[in-house]
Amino acid sequence: MVELEVAEIIGTIAFALSGFYVAVKEKLDLLGIFIASFLTALGGGLVRDMLCDRAPYTFTHLLPSILVIAVILLSTLLKLHLKGEIEKKFYFIISDTLGLVSFSISGALIALQAEFNFFGVVLMALVTAVGGGVVRDILLNRVPLLLISEFYGTVSLLVGAILFGFAQFDISGYLPVMVVFAFGVALRLLAYYKQWHLPKIG
Amino acid sequence: MVELEVAEIIGTIAFALSGFYVAVKEKLDLLGIFIASFLTALGGGLVRDMLCDRAPYTFTHLLPSILVIAVILLSTLLKLHLKGEIEKKFYFIISDTLGLVSFSISGALIALQAEFNFFGVVLMALVTAVGGGVVRDILLNRVPLLLISEFYGTVSLLVGAILFGFAQFDISGYLPVMVVFAFGVALRLLAYYKQWHLPKIG
Amino acid sequence: MVELEVAEIIGTIAFALSGFYVAVKEKLDLLGIFIASFLTALGGGLVRDMLCDRAPYTFTHLLPSILVIAVILLSTLLKLHLKGEIEKKFYFIISDTLGLVSFSISGALIALQAEFNFFGVVLMALVTAVGGGVVRDILLNRVPLLLISEFYGTVSLLVGAILFGFAQFDISGYLPVMVVFAFGVALRLLAYYKQWHLPKIG
Numbered sequence: 001m002v003e004l005e006v007a008e009i010i011g012t013i014a015f016a017l018s019g020f021y022v023a024v025k026e027k028l029d030l031l032g033i034f035i036a037s038f039l040t041a042l043g044g045g046l047v048r049d050m051l052c053d054r055a056p057y058t059f060t061h062l063l064p065s066i067l068v069i070a071v072i073l074l075s076t077l078l079k080l081h082l083k084g085e086i087e088k089k090f091y092f093i094i095s096d097t098l099g100l101v102s103f104s105i106s107g108a109l110i111a112l113q114a115e116f117n118f119f120g121v122v123l124m125a126l127v128t129a130v131g132g133g134v135v136r137d138i139l140l141n142r143v144p145l146l147l148i149s150e151f152y153g154t155v156s157l158l159v160g161a162i163l164f165g166f167a168q169f170d171i172s173g174y175l176p177v178m179v180v181f182a183f184g185v186a187l188r189l190l191a192y193y194k195q196w197h198l199p200k201i202g
Numbered sequence: 203m204v205e206l207e208v209a210e211i212i213g214t215i216a217f218a219l220s221g222f223y224v225a226v227k228e229k230l231d232l233l234g235i236f237i238a239s240f241l242t243a244l245g246g247g248l249v250r251d252m253l254c255d256r257a258p259y260t261f262t263h264l265l266p267s268i269l270v271i272a273v274i275l276l277s278t279l280l281k282l283h284l285k286g287e288i289e290k291k292f293y294f295i296i297s298d299t300l301g302l303v304s305f306s307i308s309g310a311l312i313a314l315q316a317e318f319n320f321f322g323v324v325l326m327a328l329v330t331a332v333g334g335g336v337v338r339d340i341l342l343n344r345v346p347l348l349l350i351s352e353f354y355g356t357v358s359l360l361v362g363a364i365l366f367g368f369a370q371f372d373i374s375g376y377l378p379v380m381v382v383f384a385f386g387v388a389l390r391l392l393a394y395y396k397q398w399h400l401p402k403i404g
Numbered sequence: 405m406v407e408l409e410v411a412e413i414i415g416t417i418a419f420a421l422s423g424f425y426v427a428v429k430e431k432l433d434l435l436g437i438f439i440a441s442f443l444t445a446l447g448g449g450l451v452r453d454m455l456c457d458r459a460p461y462t463f464t465h466l467l468p469s470i471l472v473i474a475v476i477l478l479s480t481l482l483k484l485h486l487k488g489e490i491e492k493k494f495y496f497i498i499s500d501t502l503g504l505v506s507f508s509i510s511g512a513l514i515a516l517q518a519e520f521n522f523f524g525v526v527l528m529a530l531v532t533a534v535g536g537g538v539v540r541d542i543l544l545n546r547v548p549l550l551l552i553s554e555f556y557g558t559v560s561l562l563v564g565a566i567l568f569g570f571a572q573f574d575i576s577g578y579l580p581v582m583v584v585f586a587f588g589v590a591l592r593l594l595a596y597y598k599q600w601h602l603p604k605i606g
Contacts, residue, residue: 026547029602031557038527050252050454051261059455059515059524076605111261120261123240134341139538141547143228143343153233198231201278252454253463313463322463325442336543345545355435400433403480 003178004102011099012064014092015041016071017080019136024081026140036136038068043132048107048124052114093192100152101184103129104159105177111160112167121167125160126153151191154198159184205380206304213301214266216294217243218273219282221338226283228342238338240270245334250309250326254316295394302354303386305331306361307379313362314369323369327362328355353393356400361386407582408506415503416468418496419445420475421484423540428485430544440540442472447536452511452528456518497596504556505588507533508563509581515564516571525571529564530557555595558602563588 019040023033042058042065049056058064075081086092107128111121130144130153137144145152162180166172190196221242225235244260244267251258260266277283288294309330313323332346332355339346347354364382368374392398423444427437446462446469453460462468479485490496511532515525534548534557541548549556566584570576594600 024605027604029604031561031602033605035557046455051248051258053255053257053457055457055518056455056520056524059518059520059527062521062523065521065523081605114257114261116258116261117264117267119264119267120258123261138340138542139548141343141545144341153237157233198233200229200231201226201235201283253450253460255457255459316459316463318460318463319466319469321466321469322460325463340542343545346543355439359435400435402431402433403428403437403485 004105004181007098007102007181008106009063009067010095011102012041012067013071014095014099015132016068017075017092018087018096018133020072020075021081021086022136022140034068034072036140037072038065039136039139040132041068041071043135044103044107044128044130045132047131047135048110048128051124051127052110054110093189097185097188097192100129100155100188101159101181104156104184105163105181108160108163109177112163118161118164121164122157122160125163126156129153129156151196151198152188155184155188155191158187206307206383209300209304209383210308211265211269212297213304214243214269215273216297216301217334218270219277219294220289220298220335222274222277223283223288224338224342236270236274238342239274240267241338241341242334243270243273245337246305246309246330246332247334249333249337250312250330253326253329254312256312295391299387299390299394302331302357302390303361303383306358306386307365307383310362310365311379314365320363320366323366324359324362327365328358331355331358353398353400354390357386357390357393360389408509408585411502411506411585412510413467413471414499415506416445416471417475418499418503419536420472421479421496422491422500422537424476424479425485425490426540426544438472438476440544441476442469443540443543444536445472445475447539448507448511448532448534449536451535451539452514452532455528455531456514458514497593501589501592501596504533504559504592505563505585508560508588509567509585512564512567513581516567522565522568525568526561526564529567530560533557533560555600555602556592559588559592559595562591 016037019037020033022040023036026032026036028036045058045064046056049058080086104125108121108125110128111124114120116124134144159180162183163177166176166180218239221239222235224242225238228234228238230238247260247266248258251260282288306327310323310327312330313326316322318326336346361382364385365379368378368382420441423441424437426444427440430436430440432440449462449468450460453462484490508529512525512529514532515528518524520528538548563584566587567581570580570584
């Protein structure tokens, strides 16, 4: 599915960018910046592949790592980090959303292939999409945003849940995946601009 | 071994409950509460299965995840978190102990099957039993209690060591495992009420 | 290659020692000290083996764990932690460097065997050499030094990159590996005493 691949590329770039920003803000050196960008963009997939007992995709295909390197080089050359926060700019929100949803879909599809149950599929969507950012936050001693705010991870869980539901009725192929993709993107953007939050207890 | 399975169920519930409490105390939202409960109860087994190169048990069997969900729903409905600390109540200590020992045993038995050596068996017992809580504490930026206090992890190591010893003399089956189980539970309760601690250096 | 094996043994000892120091400084108890030493020395290899889908070397061979136990016992008996910082002493820097370079080489060689690409080989060198220390720092809630300072991780990446380059031209065997080993050790010592740092951005 070309659309998914394009979305994954855009997502990888957005995730690498957000890793770059965090790293510069935390005053990491060049190696630290590389590790933070790389983990944010590709760490989730690495964890997913360990859980699924697959050869790590990132270590057998070149494109993802090349995207990360390109993002770091370009951002450094263009001194992006001096140009103010990108995290609230429209094009960043869109790219980040494309990444969130396409990564969730690829995680869920791989989990379905591995014959995981409902929770496996849903959590593999989550791990693939947000696992990298969480690992980065752990490294940098930050409480992962995922755990305390917003509707972000929930989009990922819902994408996984719907794909699991589809699989129970043998619904698969291009169209259903694209519908889930569009739904996920719309939901995340809506949640972002309406500032939806999950409830807390207590 | 039905007894072990029952102990694992009780343990899963106790671990999920303790994850729930920590999450509410840290003001996580619903997704965060789910992740914290899930990791505390089942994260250790996931790490164990990655190290042992097995399909993750939690993602191929439904019961563990359903227990976690049920714990969260019931605790929320009953507003358990408003009813004071459970962590020192007798029934919680017992349930938690059953979990600690049964998880340690299952970790050690799986490591023996994978033909790990002494250290592999002992550490796999530890990882299965306390790995989930440690991952949760890492996520939440807390220094895992395991590292600074009490006799908790040591019980797990001892259970692993004894089972490894048994295996060297081809002692296996129902009775020996139950003896180890009873020993572990007794040791942990004794350690708790006598407030045993490991020595520090320096 | 006997030289590599000797270097790995020396490295394991140095890494275990540095874990011991950190643990004592953080006032961990005996179990915590064991876990910190063990992870620092052998945690990187465990992560490597999970990523490469291999049975964990540490859990199928006894020597590494025995070295760790011996280091803890001897350090405790000799009260090493009362004799001032070792971390800047010449023999510690040398041993630590031997560990860094030999672990990087073994990580890269295993990644080449698993047919990983350039980034896989380079990162597997890094993970094997410094992954354990990073996991320990995460557990103890410290920002891993790797991310903020010095040339340490870079040596590891360069060792991986050179070995990957060699493999493209079918250069392998005793001599090339020894040349990389000597290069890595020299580079790290030079970087240490000249206080080289990677640049920061911003």
